[in-house]
Amino acid sequence: MTQRINAMQQSPALYKKFVEFSMLQKDCAIEQTIQDLVHIRASQINGCGFCLDMHVKEAKLHGERELRLYHLPIWRESSLFSPRERAALAWTEVLTRLPEHGVPDDIYDRVRTQLSEKELSDLSFVVMTINAWNRLSVGFRNVPGSADKAYGLDKAGLE
Incomplete structure (x- = not known):
């Protein structure tokens, strides 16, 4: 795969502000x-x-267990995720795949049993941000692993 364009080079001011916005989530x-x-x-x-390559490596650097990473696509069937994590994953999926008629009340109500209003709001920004990064990377065909050294992801020990 060959990268189409480099958004950071083509739109440096927008890219910088979006990185700054993304970094604010570290303290959410x-x-x-x-x-x-x-x-x-x-x-x-x-x-x-x-993004998948990048965030798996980041998760490993943050101490995430490998089996949980393997189970992520089947989180509903797996016993490895807490109720709070399940709520966050359900919210992630519904906001990423926005249903035609909006977010169903039952999903919202289920998520609200695990997350406060502030947490749900912050989580929504986290979901919104990764979806935006995904769209940039998919559209411009960013090459997986191409920024590992720049981001220190080579230290994850995944090859």
């Missing part, structure tokens, strides 16, 4: 473990190889 109400799971799951759904 959603813990890093869940952010990692959300980034990976949305990237799987969107078929974004660049």
Whole structure:
């Protein structure tokens, strides 16, 4: 696969502001473990190889267990995820695949049993952001692993 264009080079001011926006989420109400799971799951759904590769490596660097990464596509059937993580994954999937008639009340109600209003709002921004990054990377065919050294992801030990 060959990258089409480099958004960072073509739109440096917009790219810089979007990175800054993304970095604000490090201090949001959603813990890093869940952010990692959300980034990976949305990237799987969107078929974004660049982001999937990046976020699996980040999750490993953050201490995520490998089996949970393997179970992420089957999180509903797996016993490896907490109710809070399941709620975050359900919200990620519904916002990533936006149903024709909006988010069903039953999903919203289920998620609200696990997350406060602030947490749900912050989670929505996390989901929104990874979906935007996915769209840039898929559209411009960013090559998986091409930024590993720049982001320190080569230290994840995944090859």
